[in-house]
Amino acid sequence: MVRDRRGVLLLAGIALVALTTRFLPYVLPGVLVTQREYDDGVMFAAALSMLSGQWPYEDFVYLHPPGSFLWLAPPALLAGVVDEATAFAVARILAVATGVANTVLIGVLLRRFGTAAMVTGALLYAVWPVAVATEQVYLLEPVLNLLLLVALWSLSRRALAMTWIAGIALGVALTVKYWAVVDIAVVAVIVAVRFGARGLVRFVAGAAGAAAVVALPFFVRAPAEMWQQSVMTQLSRPPAGTSLAARANRFSLFVDVPWLDALVPWLVWAALLVALLVIALLPLARALRARTRASVWPDAVWWGLLAVIHAVLIAASGVFYNHYATWVLAPLALSTGAAVAALSHRRVRRGLVAGIAAVAVVTVIAGLTAVRPTSLRIDEVTAWSSTRECVWGDPTKLIQADTVQRNIARGCAFDVDPFGVGLVLVGPDAAGDAVQDEPVVHQHTWRQLERADGVVLGTEPAPRAGGGPGRFAEEFAPAGSSGGVGMWSRRGT
Template identity: 35%
Template structure:
């Protein structure tokens, strides 16, 4: 019997296992494209739109310093992001909150890039092109550029939702979900809810799919999600039960908005495109046509329900759940649309690819030579690269324009650094000023940790009515203990001014420095004795 020697160049199973697949390379490329552009963007804009960034980093810094949210200061979100930012907060204690803010924004860029990768992975069964279109589409969405450059809840919460979705359907049908996988998905969903309560809506979508396809795993998934959420909130719930429930649940679920922040249904639909604040923002008519076409494509693509994969079903369930949430929330901002972007873009791609697959079954594709095929593929790749580059440049300029409208010039914060000595007790109407100027941490243990002025209003009339006297008295106590006050206006509207508070402040504080939208006041003895 002749024994043939093994070809050393032949691919063995071990070599094949070590070789990265085309899908892995595509996912890596999408991640690098997104991360590279997001990090590059951090060095481009001069204007910083960072109210939320300041609130979340300041709250995390206070937490690692022993000042507890809900008990010692108002914090109207679940504590999940504070856990995630705790390492950044500890670093901020060492290197300063200014550089800590940079680290936090870079972390947000990493998370937002990871979301692009996970969304692309959800459509992998439709092929490499579908993965590229989905991942790049999410990566270069203007609203993604905005949230990637700030510390906001949405990318972090959505990231754990996408992770749970991948655990459930990323490697096959949900029926194959193991008990361990169900627990892992539940933990991810619990963390998502700990970051932002909105995660409840995609949680319902995932539970619905698991109940339909893998009923025996529902209990493990729901129980692990609930246990994770309860474990995360327990320390704060025990420390300040009434404040925690009021701030996280009562005030959030009962939010009221003024006319500027409520947004009409048609405006919210426009915002869902991710382009509402850009120079090419779609009109209401174009938006209605676009969503009508998308709905028609989805109906056409999903009408043969038995052929719909679990991953495609989950994308549909998730898109519907998140869109309903965004259209029905009492308050809205344009960046809220980011929570829906991965689901909507993936849904559009899945619908087109399913329809295309059905057409290819009925109509034989024309035979194309190898040279022509290479030319077409090369042209397609070149077009994709050019389009991506154009979108990167455009959306980066979009971020700068958006931040110019809603943000503050970073160099203005240097005035706070120069006018306020280190360790001084400062009250801000936008705590991000203190974060950026390295003047957040006070050496005075009695210094009031005012983090979120707008959040304080949520329990005091939402700026829709005159401030309650108790609210104004609370701020009088802040000013009495503080050495400095830093405002964005001479008398910013988000401070609960009444006659007594205004008179007392004017008698005890003097303007010592100002530039553009930065006003620094120093606490002095009462004028006239």
């Protein structure tokens, strides 16, 4: 009972660390609603649009499966009570809570391996900078991690009935991001070797049923558009050209401490990742050497396989963004914790735990020093936008101006995902971020701007706004700025 209580307290302490690292940037007024990402604004704008009667794929371009924004429906509902920026802040708090939940689930899965394993795996995930940064805003990889961890926890119960839960969790994950098909395939193998055909049928039925409940209404309404936007457009995206060094550096433990990170070559972080992946495969190697039946392989074997598969897919992907690396970290943290439990030397285990604790301290200190005030005053932006009939702009800034749902109610044209629209308009020849400079995109933008009497963008008008800075300046005059949000009013209004 005493040991059990100590484990609970330790896990609660690690959860507090995860909460602290993720919420630290938001302790100052206004920071919680400043723009830190592009995608979280797109997905929240999609949730607001859906609640206003707009259908993704049919009424607006959306490049992800529908579960990605339905996750945001509860905070988006608050926009009917408070302003959209406040509801957006709640969505970010939900993202932070997702990161804390991931940390706790890793600790729960590792708890039976001992205190050292639990502390190592959970604390590593709690403080690894790329996981921290990703889970400070709403992005899809943390949700994939959460649903995968729920599935792995279900299977750890070794009960046939729990295969339903694993299937439902990963079916929902598939509607969030199609990457989940990889986890469905691996977990299906686990279920098949442990529970046979009965378990596999339950798992597949749970996954298919959950995916159908979430995605089928959208597919039935606009099958061609959903397929083209969420599948074909994503598959035809041009390579981002991100170097191996840049990808490896996302796994740096000191990326939030620039002066310290600059002292460490990227090869060190690449070597660390490779070493952890090799360690993750050791349980599989031992099982194969002992000719153990797959049906009795320990969970650590499957965790290691998942970590390696995730890492290989991320390394080989033609398109790479920093938050992709977070998808590797959940199974990798599990594998690392299990590996620590397998060490026979107590001093080595304690040393590793102490090293992770030291990284945790550095991460928290880095978070404290990275907190920056903002000059953004949401009330100024919303007060100005309330005097406009139609406000055009990027999704996050439209949310900050509290005008997404008002635009829809008034029939004002804007894009939930301007970059996604560019990819669809240009097609397979789209050249990455340069897609916004294509003439067809400029023409599309100007058609939307013709009715707008207000614009919210950055403090400088983007070249694509109105087909170029010169043309934009002829039509719109600066009306002020606040914390990076530039406001322009149509001349004569």
